[in-house]
Amino acid sequence: MTTAIPIKLEGDIKITPENKCTYCRGATCCTYYTHHIDTPRSMEDFDLLLWQISHQNTQMYKDEDGWYLLINNPCRHLQPGGRCGIYETRPQICREHSNDGCEFEGPSGEEDFELFFRDYDSLLAHCRKKFKHWDRRFMGAGPPKARVPQAQA
Numbered sequence: 001m002t003t004a005i006p007i008k009l010e011g012d013i014k015i016t017p018e019n020k021c022t023y024c025r026g027a028t029c030c031t032y033y034t035h036h037i038d039t040p041r042s043m044e045d046f047d048l049l050l051w052q053i054s055h056q057n058t059q060m061y062k063d064e065d066g067w068y069l070l071i072n073n074p075c076r077h078l079q080p081g082g083r084c085g086i087y088e089t090r091p092q093i094c095r096e097h098s099n100d101g102c103e104f105e106g107p108s109g110e111e112d113f114e115l116f117f118r119d120y121d122s123l124l125a126h127c128r129k130k131f132k133h134w135d136r137r138f139m140g141a142g143p144p145k146a147r148v149p150q151a152q153a
């Protein structure tokens with residue numbers, strides 16, 4: 001989603017919804033997927049998100065539809081040149097995908113989202129700003145105390 005796609009049109013070609021994908025060499029729509037997540041509210045929620053975004057190729061954003069994980073891993077069926085290796089049996093979600101306003105016009109940028117976290121550090125900075133005591137969230141709890149046996153009367 002955040003990857004630039006190398007589109008080069010030669011001559012005076014009119015791009016229409018019908019021919020658009022034919023001229024798209026990057027097929028950026030097949031290089032990532034998103035996963036809707038519950039809106040994080042507590043420090044525990046954000047702590048979990050920090051774990052998730054610590055994984056390679058994982059980013060996060062919030063838009064008008066809510067919060068999403070963005071996993072930047074190309075589909076294993078994507079062929080060189082942007083073709084689908086299982087076109088005839090591709091999943092329904094691929095069949096329903098519209099190329100209206102897709103990445104052909106250009107890669108998505110941070111300005112396209114209400115919030116965008118490209119990595120662990122950017123999410124951590126957000127947590128520190130949102131929660132005054134973020135860096136002290138683990139202090140005080142400590143390991144559970146061992147129970148002291150009561151003296152028998």
Ligand code: SF4
Binds near residue numbers: 020024098099
């Ligand atoms: S939907 Fe857009 S990004 Fe995907 S292959 Fe077609 S033109 Fe390219």
Ligand code: SF4
Binds near residue numbers: 076078079083084086
């Ligand atoms: S199955 Fe085909 S159309 Fe669907 S994401 Fe993979 S390469 Fe793209």
